Structures are given as C-alpha cells and as structure tokens.
Amino acid sequence: MTLSSIQTRIAEACFACDRDPEEVTLIAVSKVQPLDRVEAVLTEGHRVYGENYVQEALGKWPDLRARFGPVEVHMIGPLQTNKAKPALELFDAIHTLDRPSLAKRLASLAQAAGACPPLFVQVNTGEEPQKAGVLPSDADDFIATARGMNLPLAGLMCIPPEGEDSTPHFDQLARLAARNGLTGLSMGMSSDFEAAITAGATHIRVGSAIFGARTYG
Numbered sequence: 001m002t003l004s005s006i007q008t009r010i011a012e013a014c015f016a017c018d019r020d021p022e023e024v025t026l027i028a029v030s031k032v033q034p035l036d037r038v039e040a041v042l043t044e045g046h047r048v049y050g051e052n053y054v055q056e057a058l059g060k061w062p063d064l065r066a067r068f069g070p071v072e073v074h075m076i077g078p079l080q081t082n083k084a085k086p087a088l089e090l091f092d093a094i095h096t097l098d099r100p101s102l103a104k105r106l107a108s109l110a111q112a113a114g115a116c117p118p119l120f121v122q123v124n125t126g127e128e129p130q131k132a133g134v135l136p137s138d139a140d141d142f143i144a145t146a147r148g149m150n151l152p153l154a155g156l157m158c159i160p161p162e163g164e165d166s167t168p169h170f171d172q173l174a175r176l177a178a179r180n181g182l183t184g185l186s187m188g189m190s191s192d193f194e195a196a197i198t199a200g201a202t203h204i205r206v207g208s209a210i211f212g213a214r215t216y217g
C-alpha cells in the first residue's frame with residue numbers, strides 16, 4: 001500500500017456515503033516504523049502523524065519538524081500521568097483521555113501553560129477488561145467532568161475489539177458523541193477505516209496500510 005492508494009480509498013468511501021473527504025483527517029500512524037519509511041511519506045507531502053509512545057515521539061518529531069517544517073503529531077497511545085507534561089508540549093492532539101486522574105493532571109498543566117491541545121475521550125466500546133477507555137455507561141459523566149475542568153474536548157475515540165465487526169462500535173461512539181454535543185470521531189484503522197468513514201469518522205488512524213507491517217524488537 002501507499003499513501004496515495006489510501007487517499008483514493010478514503011475519497012471513494014466518502015463519495016459512497018455522500019461525505020466531503022475534507023471532513024476526514026488521515027492520521028498516518030508512524031509508531032515503531034523505520035525512519036526511512038516515515039521520511040518517504042513526509043516527502044510525499046503528508047503532514048499529520050500519530051504516535052503511541054511519548055519517548056519514541058520525542059526522539060523523532062523535534063528533528064523531523066526541524067527538517068520538514070510544521071507537522072501535526074497526534075498522541076493515540078495510552079498516556080501515563082507522569083508523561084503528561086512532555087506530551088502536552090509535543091502533541092497537537094491527544095486521543096487517549098481515559099481517566100479522571102489524567103484529566104486532572106492535564107487540566108493543571110494546561111492552566112499553567114495557558115494552552116491545551118484538543119482532546120479526545122477514549123471509550124472502551126467493547127467493554128474489554130484489558131483495554132483502556134471509559135465504559136460507555138460512564139462516558140456522559142466523564143465528559144461532563146472534563147468539561148468542568150475547562151479541558152478542550154474535540155470528540156471521542158475508540159478501538160473496537162479484534163475479530164468483531166467494527167460498525168456497531170463506530171455507531172455507538174457516534175451516538176455517544178452526538179448526545180454530548182461532540183463533533184470529533186477518532187475511529188477506524190487499516191482494516192476498517194472505510195466502515196469508520198461511513199459511520200462518521202472525522203479522524204482515521206492508519207498505520208500498516210501506509211507504512212507496511214510494523215516490526216517490533
């Protein structure tokens with residue numbers, strides 16, 4: 001796969017459900033990818049990336065931004081409270097606000113800095129015990145709490161359970177967002193981004209379909 005073939009598939013999925021491709025931000029997920037692959041996609045002109053680990057992102061993006069100019073980098077991995085400060089300084093959005101202690105920490109850092117990037121609340125739509133995110137039944141309260149802390153909420157994010165049809169999860173996330181007056185929907189990965197677009201995704205997070213399979217270790 002290449003960037004341009006993914007962009008074509010995004011345009012086709014949008015056309016099929018009568019949406020404007022401009023409404024869908026493609027986050028190219030560059031975690032653990034070799035630098036030459038990331039540089040190749042930067043050279044093709046793509047300027048929105050996603051990372052899962054604060055440490056890895058810190059080691060990569062200050063230099064790449066210096067060489068390629070402004071690049072949006074989104075945090076899409078679990079965020080430890082003790083990494084919240086460097087995360088706020090580095091990232092243009094955080095998609096994994098998933099617990100009150102992190103909300104509190106971000107709120108106090110944001111107040112001190114006088115700025116905060118847009119935040120997405122991660123919802124554990126599959127109610128999987130090992131997965132991060134607030135439970136759907138807790139989402140309304142959590143959103144209200146975060147708003148009470150003046151955090152700038154942009155929308156909701158989910159990672160559907162593996163091996164299940166993603167669409168019911170995407171639809172559930174869209175309903176939760178709508179009833180809370182949130183317009184951002186961060187959902188859809190390499191295997192299901194077209195279904196996510198049909199369900200209303202505004203941010204899709206696509207890694208291996210752009211960069212190739214990740215090799216760990």
Ligand SMILES: *Cc1c(COP(=O)(O)O)cnc(C)c1O
Pocket residue numbers: 029031052076077159189190191205206207208209
């Ligand atoms: C790794 C990751 C992705 C990208 O996954 P692919 O299947 O490679 O597209 C998207 N979202 C999150 C939260 C991820 O951790």
